[in-house]
Amino acid sequence: MGAALEKIEAVFKKxxxxxPFDYKFMDEAFDTKFKAEIRLGKLATFFTIIAxxxxxxxxxGLIAYIAEKKTKEIGIRKVLGASVFQMWQLLSKDxxxxxxxxxxxxxxxxxxxxxxxxxxxxxRTDISWDIFLMAVLGGMLITLLTISFKAIKAAVAxxxxxxxxx
Numbered sequence: 001m002g003a004a005l006e007k008i009e010a011v012f013k014k015x016x017x018x019x020p021f022d023y024k025f026m027d028e029a030f031d032t033k034f035k036a037e038i039r040l041g042k043l044a045t046f047f048t049i050i051a052x053x054x055x056x057x058x059x060x061g062l063i064a065y066i067a068e069k070k071t072k073e074i075g076i077r078k079v080l081g082a083s084v085f086q087m088w089q090l091l092s093k094d095x096x097x098x099x100x101x102x103x104x105x106x107x108x109x110x111x112x113x114x115x116x117x118x119x120x121x122x123x124r125t126d127i128s129w130d131i132f133l134m135a136v137l138g139g140m141l142i143t144l145l146t147i148s149f150k151a152i153k154a155a156v157a158x159x160x161x162x163x164x165x166x
Contacts, residue, residue, distance in 0.1 A: 052142065059095070059146045067091060067154040075159035087155030092147045099143055103136045 009021045067074070074087055111127060118124045 056142065056146050059143060060150065063091065063095075063147050063150045067150050071154070074154055074157075075161075078155070078159040084152060084155040088148060088151045091151040091154070092144060095143055095147055096140070099136075099139055103132075103139065107132050107136075 005023070008023075012019075012021050070091070074090075077087065077090070111132070114127055118127070
């Protein structure tokens with residue numbers, strides 16, 4: 001490689017006498033170009049995990065508040081024969097609507113910004129809709145798991161305790 005570089009430098013000096021011979025290998029250029037992208041990906045993953053954790057804490061607090069506000073309603077429904085699934089459904093239906101609404105807003109916005117980001121590359125991939133479908137399903141799953149913990153606990157509770165204070 002050293003001999004080849006010397007020959008290339010000699011030819012270069014004949015063609016461009018005043019320009020300095022400065023060369024770079026393509027693998028090194030690509031490596032430096034994508035190091036920033038790899039670092040950005042790791043940071044995005046880290047902050048995404050933190051954001052999901054914080055949102056789950058907020059969601060858990062919100063469902064705990066709603067379950068506390070609906071304690072008497074849950075107790076009356078239990079006395080009248082409602083099942084645990086019906087109680088879970090009662091507490092989670094509003095959150096499902098909010099998730100669908102947030103996804104309807106977030107998907108077009110993220111598609112726009114991702115396509116603008118990918119334009120800067122010479123060789124790029126297309127944005128597939130299955131990525132968004134997996135994100136929606138993952139968000140639904142995380143939300144339903146967070147809600148289920150508190151909703152099932154409220155639905156299994158003894159209805160006499162919630163109705164006794166009246």
